[in-house]
Amino acid sequence: MNNPTPAPASGPDGQLAEIWGDVVSRPQLGKAILIGAVVSLAVYAVALATIAPLASTPAIGKALAMLAGIIGCILGGAICARLFQPKRRVVEQIAPGAIWQTEVLDQIAIEGGAIGSVEDLPPAVAQEMREVGLYSVFQDYEQDRARNREAG
Amino acid sequence: MDPLLYDILVALGLGLLGAVLFSAIGLISGTDETTTIAPVTLLVVLLGAPPAGVFTFWMCAAISKHMTHAVPTALLGIPGDTMALPLLQQASALRNLGAPHIALRKMLAGSVISAFIAVPLAVLFAVILAPFGTYITASAPWLFIAASVLIAYFSAGRWASVIALVPFTLLIVALQSFTGAHEVKLGVSYFLGIAIGPLVAELISAASPLERKRMNRSEPRETTLAPDVKGWGGYFPNPFRVLDRSQVRATATAAAITSGTFVFSPVAMTVIAGEIVGARIKHAYHRLTSVLAVRNGVTESTYIAEALIPLIAFGLPLSPVAAGPAAPLFNAPPRFTVNSETGVVNNLHTLMSVSEFLIWGLVSVVIATLIAYPFAMNHARSAAAFVAKRISHEAIIATFVGLILVIGLWEGGVIALLVILTVGLVGGLLYRVLGMNTGVQFMGYYAAVLSVPAILKLLG
Numbered sequence: 195m196n197n198p199t200p201a202p203a204s205g206p207d208g209q210l211a212e213i214w215g216d217v218v219s220r221p222q223l224g225k226a227i228l229i230g231a232v233v234s235l236a237v238y239a240v241a242l243a244t245i246a247p248l249a250s251t252p253a254i255g256k257a258l259a260m261l262a263g264i265i266g267c268i269l270g271g272a273i274c275a276r277l278f279q280p281k282r283r284v285v286e287q288i289a290p291g292a293i294w295q296t297e298v299l300d301q302i303a304i305e306g307g308a309i310g311s312v313e314d315l316p317p318a319v320a321q322e323m324r325e326v327g328l329y330s331v332f333q334d335y336e337q338d339r340a341r342n343r344e345a346g
Numbered sequence: 347m348d349p350l351l352y353d354i355l356v357a358l359g360l361g362l363l364g365a366v367l368f369s370a371i372g373l374i375s376g377t378d379e380t381t382t383i384a385p386v387t388l389l390v391v392l393l394g395a396p397p398a399g400v401f402t403f404w405m406c407a408a409i410s411k412h413m414t415h416a417v418p419t420a421l422l423g424i425p426g427d428t429m430a431l432p433l434l435q436q437a438s439a440l441r442n443l444g445a446p447h448i449a450l451r452k453m454l455a456g457s458v459i460s461a462f463i464a465v466p467l468a469v470l471f472a473v474i475l476a477p478f479g480t481y482i483t484a485s486a487p488w489l490f491i492a493a494s495v496l497i498a499y500f501s502a503g504r505w506a507s508v509i510a511l512v513p514f515t516l517l518i519v520a521l522q523s524f525t526g527a528h529e530v531k532l533g534v535s536y537f538l539g540i541a542i543g544p545l546v547a548e549l550i551s552a553a554s555p556l557e558r559k560r561m562n563r564s565e566p567r568e569t570t571l572a573p574d575v576k577g578w579g580g581y582f583p584n585p586f587r588v589l590d591r592s593q594v595r596a597t598a599t600a601a602a603i604t605s606g607t608f609v610f611s612p613v614a615m616t617v618i619a620g621e622i623v624g625a626r627i628k629h630a631y632h633r634l635t636s637v638l639a640v641r642n643g644v645t646e647s648t649y650i651a652e653a654l655i656p657l658i659a660f661g662l663p664l665s666p667v668a669a670g671p672a673a674p675l676f677n678a679p680p681r682f683t684v685n686s687e688t689g690v691v692n693n694l695h696t697l698m699s700v701s702e703f704l705i706w707g708l709v710s711v712v713i714a715t716l717i718a719y720p721f722a723m724n725h726a727r728s729a730a731a732f733v734a735k736r737i738s739h740e741a742i743i744a745t746f747v748g749l750i751l752v753i754g755l756w757e758g759g760v761i762a763l764l765v766i767l768t769v770g771l772v773g774g775l776l777y778r779v780l781g782m783n784t785g786v787q788f789m790g791y792y793a794a795v796l797s798v799p800a801i802l803k804l805l806g
Contacts, residue, residue, distance in 0.1 A: 209562060210562065210563040210564065210565070210566065211552055211558075211561045211562050211563055212561055212563050212567075213548050213549065213552050213561060213739070213743070214544065214545050214548045214549075214739070214743065215375070215739075216375070216567060216739035217563050217565075217566055217567040217739065218738070218739045218740050218743070219740070220552070222738075222740050223552075223740050223743060226738075226740035226741060226743060226744040227549075227743065227744055227747050229744055230743075230744030230745060230746075230747045230748040231744075231747055231748060231751055233748065234748030234749070234751060234752050235748075235751055235752065235755070238752050238755065238756070254394070256756060257392055257393050257394070257756075258393075259756070260389070260392075260752060260753065260756040261389070261393060263748075263752035263756070264389060264749065264752060266748060266752070267745050267746075267748030267749045267752060268745060270744055270745060270748045271741045271742065271744050271745030271748070272741070274738065274740050274741035274744040274745075275736065275737050275738055275741035278738045278740045278741065279738055280734065280735060280736070280737065280738040280739065281566040281567060281738070281739070282566055282567045282568070282569055282734055282735075283565075283566050283567065283568045283569070284569055284570075284571050284731070284734045284735055285568060285569070285570045285571065286570075286571055295442075295443055295444065298439060298442040298443050299443075299630070301439070301442075302439060302630050302634075303630075305435075307624075307630055307633060308628060308630070309629070309630045310628040310629030310630055310632075310633075311628075311629070312629070314628060314629065315629050315632060316590065316591075316592065318590045318591065319590055319629070319631070319632050322590065323631055326445050326448055327444075327445075328443060328444075328445060328631060331443070332629075332630070332631060
């Protein structure tokens, strides 16, 4: 009924892995590397054969071919971006409720920072907080804490 | 066309290109500065851009990237690059409070103010240090050893990085004599190998059954995209209004001080500046926003100063930034060189005057501010959504693999590719396992080129 071992994730994209800071699909990454290599090298080779002989010196010709090869890299990347979708689940954030915000403030307090009092703030900062809609959040939090202290 | 006018137009054009290109790259989280800015700048150098154009390109690229890197950091909660790491905690707290747009604006305003302060101050510090320049270039081989040990010690690996410097330098020396035996002289390939090392190591690790467990995931990455609220009219919000008076003061002071501390790690300076400012502010909201403004400001000032001071005063890459992301401004053989025996340099240091550095530096700040700042202020949310939903990580890796192949083949054929692979794998693993970052490895490269011949000569 309750399976403790996580199921091997072979969904539509195959095995996922975190590589160089983000999640990719292993089979798709293999194909993407192949596409990137083939496209960039093909463009470089074609430029080396066609554009390079037209330049005034061989060094400039080779550099121009390299520039073409770099454009080839970006082209290869663009093809891969069309073929392979990002493995990210983007959630559009819902308006945060007061309870959640309180948890954030608790977290700040735990991490060693004082919350402080809105009374002590310079007027400009208090005004900014009102515009953002956080003034009352901080004020309520303060009053809650004060009440809890009296009660406890 | 008048050659002077031509140079000016190219410099402005390349600055614009750098700003547009790296405003876009800044949006993509995890794109490390060295890996992206160094190879592209190298390309600009090798294609023969005039000195002022090379300089504006690099400056605009670095300044713009450190503005737009705030977008993924604030809205997606993923650091935009290495320098965005110290911003993450405060940015996440504001994001969870439902005010990510405030985090973004404070960071952007801080970076604009800081960049404008850093350029003239860095030039001033460079001019003060310049009289010692001839003395310093003469003792360059020994200074590089001292600087590499210092930079290694202040990296995450501490003594491990210092010790690892020895075999790493030896590896470079060995590879140089190997390629020399086949009459191939490489420079760019070493830089690219070091810069791209973390990617090479990750790709090869992914193929190992031992590493599979660490790397495999069963779920796609989940990110919440925060809403944005536009709180101003017009297109260009005044940074002095976005920050309150005490934040402007703190940002400006931090920028001024960190414009002088050019030998230290920029990440460390960013962390410290934030800690010092944060400790003085009692209220949590004000503390979060102030720390963000100051820290993102410092990401600009350290980068600008660490590139400008060694470039203007010595022409030798004697800072973590100069040895890393700004390396092609100093050394891009065959065009820019640092001679191993005499310490004679031929790079932007010799090709541009102090006043040119100052003027083009300020022009770069203006260009980057006109492109990246209003773009990030106005289109942050749609840009972050586009990158998160449309640009797959597979596509980014494919682009970099193509880049390695093309530049390697261009510089030295298959032998150069083997060197990139070797340096990349070793360097990337040293980074991940020991915390010996790419800056330290660049210093190892310079030690191999500059210090090793001097040591061998001394030993007879």
